[in-house]
Amino acid sequence: MSDTDFDVPKALSGTGGWLDDRFHGARGLRVLMRKVFPDHWTFMLGEIALWSFVILLLTGTFLSLFFIPSMTQVTYHGSYVKLDGIKMSEAYQSTLNITFDVRGGLLIRQIHHWAADLFMAALIIHMLRVFFTGAYRKPREINWLIGVGLFTLGLLEGLFGYSLPDDQLSGAGLRIFEGALQGIPIVGTYLAFFLFGGPFPGHDIVPRMYIIHVLLIPGILLALISAHLFIMFHQKHTQMPGKGNTEKNVNGQPFYPYFMAKGGAWFFFIFGALVLLATFATINPVWLYGPYSPVAISSASQPDFYMGILEGSLRVMPAWEINFLGHTLSLSVLIPFALPLTIVLGGAALWPFFEQWATGDRSPHNINDRPRNAPVRTATGVAAMTFYGVLWAEGANDVIADKLQVPLYTITWIARVMVFVGPALGYIITKRICLGLQRKDAQELLHGYESGIIRQLPNGEFIEVHQAVNEERRAVLEAKPVPALLPGPGAADANGIPAPSSRGLLGRARGVANRAFAETIPLETNGHGDVDHGNGHAVESGEEHAAVGAAPSGSGHGQLPAGDAAEEEPREGG
Amino acid sequence: MSDMEETEGTEGPGVPVAPHRVIGTPPPSPRLLGSTAVAEHREPATAAGEDEEEVVGVPHNVGLPPDDPKMVLHGKRAERVVAACFTLAFFAGCAFIAAYVGIGVGTVDKTLRSNLGLGSTLAATLLLLGAGALIWVRHLMPNVELTEERHELRSDEKDRQAFQEVFKEGTGYSQFVKRPLIRRTLMLGTLPLLAAPIVLLRDTGPKPGTSLRNTVWSPGRRLLVYGTNQPITPADFSAPGSMISIVPEGYEENDDQLTKAAVILIKFRPGELDIPTRTQGGTLVGTMNWTVDNIVAYSKICTHVGCPVALYEQTTHHILCPCHQSTFDAAKGAEVIFGPAPRPLPQLPLTTDSSGYLVAKSDFTQPVGPSFWERG
Numbered sequence: 001m002s003d004t005d006f007d008v009p010k011a012l013s014g015t016g017g018w019l020d021d022r023f024h025g026a027r028g029l030r031v032l033m034r035k036v037f038p039d040h041w042t043f044m045l046g047e048i049a050l051w052s053f054v055i056l057l058l059t060g061t062f063l064s065l066f067f068i069p070s071m072t073q074v075t076y077h078g079s080y081v082k083l084d085g086i087k088m089s090e091a092y093q094s095t096l097n098i099t100f101d102v103r104g105g106l107l108i109r110q111i112h113h114w115a116a117d118l119f120m121a122a123l124i125i126h127m128l129r130v131f132f133t134g135a136y137r138k139p140r141e142i143n144w145l146i147g148v149g150l151f152t153l154g155l156l157e158g159l160f161g162y163s164l165p166d167d168q169l170s171g172a173g174l175r176i177f178e179g180a181l182q183g184i185p186i187v188g189t190y191l192a193f194f195l196f197g198g199p200f201p202g203h204d205i206v207p208r209m210y211i212i213h214v215l216l217i218p219g220i221l222l223a224l225i226s227a228h229l230f231i232m233f234h235q236k237h238t239q240m241p242g243k244g245n246t247e248k249n250v251n252g253q254p255f256y257p258y259f260m261a262k263g264g265a266w267f268f269f270i271f272g273a274l275v276l277l278a279t280f281a282t283i284n285p286v287w288l289y290g291p292y293s294p295v296a297i298s299s300a301s302q303p304d305f306y307m308g309i310l311e312g313s314l315r316v317m318p319a320w321e322i323n324f325l326g327h328t329l330s331l332s333v334l335i336p337f338a339l340p341l342t343i344v345l346g347g348a349a350l351w352p353f354f355e356q357w358a359t360g361d362r363s364p365h366n367i368n369d370r371p372r373n374a375p376v377r378t379a380t381g382v383a384a385m386t387f388y389g390v391l392w393a394e395g396a397n398d399v400i401a402d403k404l405q406v407p408l409y410t411i412t413w414i415a416r417v418m419v420f421v422g423p424a425l426g427y428i429i430t431k432r433i434c435l436g437l438q439r440k441d442a443q444e445l446l447h448g449y450e451s452g453i454i455r456q457l458p459n460g461e462f463i464e465v466h467q468a469v470n471e472e473r474r475a476v477l478e479a480k481p482v483p484a485l486l487p488g489p490g491a492a493d494a495n496g497i498p499a500p501s502s503r504g505l506l507g508r509a510r511g512v513a514n515r516a517f518a519e520t521i522p523l524e525t526n527g528h529g530d531v532d533h534g535n536g537h538a539v540e541s542g543e544e545h546a547a548v549g550a551a552p553s554g555s556g557h558g559q560l561p562a563g564d565a566a567e568e569e570p571r572e573g574g
Numbered sequence: 575m576s577d578m579e580e581t582e583g584t585e586g587p588g589v590p591v592a593p594h595r596v597i598g599t600p601p602p603s604p605r606l607l608g609s610t611a612v613a614e615h616r617e618p619a620t621a622a623g624e625d626e627e628e629v630v631g632v633p634h635n636v637g638l639p640p641d642d643p644k645m646v647l648h649g650k651r652a653e654r655v656v657a658a659c660f661t662l663a664f665f666a667g668c669a670f671i672a673a674y675v676g677i678g679v680g681t682v683d684k685t686l687r688s689n690l691g692l693g694s695t696l697a698a699t700l701l702l703l704g705a706g707a708l709i710w711v712r713h714l715m716p717n718v719e720l721t722e723e724r725h726e727l728r729s730d731e732k733d734r735q736a737f738q739e740v741f742k743e744g745t746g747y748s749q750f751v752k753r754p755l756i757r758r759t760l761m762l763g764t765l766p767l768l769a770a771p772i773v774l775l776r777d778t779g780p781k782p783g784t785s786l787r788n789t790v791w792s793p794g795r796r797l798l799v800y801g802t803n804q805p806i807t808p809a810d811f812s813a814p815g816s817m818i819s820i821v822p823e824g825y826e827e828n829d830d831q832l833t834k835a836a837v838i839l840i841k842f843r844p845g846e847l848d849i850p851t852r853t854q855g856g857t858l859v860g861t862m863n864w865t866v867d868n869i870v871a872y873s874k875i876c877t878h879v880g881c882p883v884a885l886y887e888q889t890t891h892h893i894l895c896p897c898h899q900s901t902f903d904a905a906k907g908a909e910v911i912f913g914p915a916p917r918p919l920p921q922l923p924l925t926t927d928s929s930g931y932l933v934a935k936s937d938f939t940q941p942v943g944p945s946f947w948e949r950g
Contacts, residue, residue: 179881194776195779200880250723251719262711264707265708268704280693299896319915319916333879
């Protein structure tokens with residue numbers, strides 16, 4: 001029986017017909033159902049964020065049925081007897097009630113919190129994937145900017161969300177947020193007073209954060225996510241370099257039923273994993289923290305991980321304050337509050353345009369780069385990750401100091417140095433690694449890969465047989481872009497007139513950046529690097545050259561005819 | 575899946591293939607889809623009537639034909655596994671509902687049991703549904719790959735031209751360019767409307783005024799111990815090296831005031847305390863005269879971003895803010911010795927009242943807590 005040998009049920013075809021009479025949908029939906037989605041495991045990362053967001057909406061709706069966003073003070077007499085008779089806000093009380101008096105309340109609350117963390121983590125990893133593969137390039141810059149916006153809003157959404165229960169830990173976090181707002185020049189004090197409805201903590205902040213958290217930001221997130229998906233859909237997904245994949249096509253499986261089934265399964269897996277976490281891993285046990293009091297604090301207070309960079313920046317910063325004309329510029333608050341996130345997120349937003357400017361490449365790209373083939377981009381990404389990572393880790397310097405038994409101030413001093421040195425080291429090392437991998441690729445394409453088969457020649461010499469890469473691999477290796485060189489700094493034509501693009505300070509800077517971007521190991525060479533590196537590597541690999549040359553193959557690359565290979569037993573196998 | 579790899583291992587004649595795959599060398603074909611034999615059929619088809627379609631590829635199976643006995647057997651097994659997953663998901667889902675009905679909450683123990691029951695059954699349901707769907711798509715659906723053509727996103731010149739003409743035509747009809755008076759007054763008219771949302775936010779809070787400059791401490795106001803809310807005499811607080819938190823009498827539970835007025839009280843051994851006399855803009859902000867019997871009071875609110883400083887190390891007299899580790903030397907007027915705090919913790923002038931209780935001599939002589947623009 002053929003797979004399509006069945007009748008569509010009347011009810012279904014009838015409904016479909018009824019709808020088509022009204023919407024003219026048959027043609028559009030048919031195209032949609034056969035829409036091709038390329039397959040690669042990294043393409044699922046964004047989906048994690050998407051499904052986490054869906055789960056956040058579902059669980060958040062449940063929580064909003066029971067949560068009371070009010071700072072009215074009440075005396076607790078609920079199920080959690082350890083806090084019996086304690087004064088607290090209604091927000092905190094209702095959070096305790098959700099936890100201990102609503103069946104499934106604890107579970108849903110923990111799923112919600114875990115899903116928020118997963119949402120942010122997935123966004124970060126998804127953005128890294130997009131960055132390192134160059135998937136943000138023309139025509140996808142706007143989707144990249146939407147992504148940066150989603151991440152920024154996610155930070156705020158998370159901060160406001162975990163501050164709602166009005167517990168001791170999040171209250172301290174809010175106080176820090178308020179202190180940082182006060183540090184903003186000119187308008188800071190007013191901003192803080194307007195947001196909190198007066199002096200901290202006041203009685204307005206929880207209801208205000210609540211409506212921002214459940215309506216305003218989720219609404220914007222939903223709109224941006226829809227736009228993000230629609231643009232992705234319209235522009236068609238990028239694909240990884242591979243056999244048959246070109247700039248002009250998309251290879252993959254159709255939406256219906258493959259992508260639908262896989263996406264659905266992925267949703268269930270993510271939801272299931274979050275439920276497992278919520279069941280077996282406690283998160284944000286607010287009942288242990290107690291209600292907020294401005295007099296109390298606990299040590300080793302850390303915010304959720306995505307706020308860690310702000311916490312670490314505040315910790316790493318030395319004291320610095322400027323007083324002038326009766327005004328105070330609190331740089332030890334202002335700089336850590338604004339600068340690191342501006343560098344990371346602002347840098348991310350500007351990068352696609354900077355790269356276009358520096359490379360002069362304004363053509364559309366649908367095939368992703370392998371990170372090694374864009375050394376400057378990859379190195380910059382690693383530098384940014386190092387910068388972020390150092391500050392993030394510094395956010396837990398007290399925990400690190402405690403666990404490693406290293407003095408706290410030593411950790412902070414290491415971070416103070418590493419926040420500058422780390423990114424530079426990361427850049428240099430990554431660029432070297434990328435170029436090294438490019439060299440290896442060129443080698444592999446020219447000579448084949450090391451097959452692990454050792455062969456003894458008649459003269460007693462042992463060689464390792466190299467085998468030509470298969471077509472799939474060859475397609476991947478050959479998909480390497482060739483960077484274009486712009487006229488260099490000070491370049492001049494025959495009459496001594498400098499090239500228009502290289503004039504001025506900006507033109508020179510562009511020339512320098514362009515040279516950096518254009519550094520590459522061409523595939524056409526002998527595979528041992530460009531002229532600058534040639535000598536050293538020729539010596540290094542001389543032995544191997546001899547071995548390859550001595551292989552009894554007509555091709556000169558040490559490839560064995562199939563028959564010969566069959567007789568050989570790999571050493572490792574025997 | 576092992577069936578697949580076998581077929582892909584035997585590639586066309588002339589391609590040398592290692593007899594066994596050696597660990598550390600690439601597999602014969604790193605991709606599940608698209609072996610050489612099939613790839614040749616991969617030209618986009620232009621079937622009649624599909625000239626304007628987005629998808630121009632033909633679906634093609636990769637791997638063994640579906641009627642191969644191996645595939646039939648494989649399919650039957652997979653079908654059973656998928657059905658088992660879905661059936662188990664049904665039972666797990668029923669168990670979830672049973673757990674909801676059967677396990678109550680109301681105490682910590684019951685809540686934990688309920689959480690375990692609900693969570694494990696719900697997780698099982700979801701994971702089984704996911705596993706079933708995944709096995710279904712991977713093992714039962716034929717391995718189909720399509721090729722879709724990408725069209726250039728840039729519209730062709732003809733369309734761009736036509737658009738431009740239509741736009742110009744419409745703009746011409748609107749008289750927008752021809753009548754600048756309308757254009758400018760329209761822009762003028764909408765300006766206040768743009769500012770309105772910001773203006774509307776004005777009443778979200780009072781102006782700060784001078785409220786950040788002073789606290790509720792006033793001459794004669796008693797210091798109460800945080801937690802018990804009892805007044806304290808120097809004799810009650812006689813153990814050197816201890817630190818306690820203090821709240822002002824009358825504002826024990828007023829969070830808005832405590833945010834500024836919380837105080838720490840530290841007792842020193844005779845001779846240890848050495849507060850330099852400091853002035854700021856002519857105002858005295860720190861002196862030994864504000865201590866009573868080697869007891870000193872500092873603001874508990876960190877001058878960095880306002881966390882309560884809470885950790886005190888007796889041997890070094892260091893006060894540490896647990897938030898960002900600003901460290902203050904309690905013996906030397908709480909001067910900053912490490913961290914981002916820009917200023918010492920303000921000192922509260924102390925004295926005793928007629929009953930012998932510790933009271934404030936006055937309010938703080940400088941603003942407490944984090945810096946703000948108007949602080950000066």
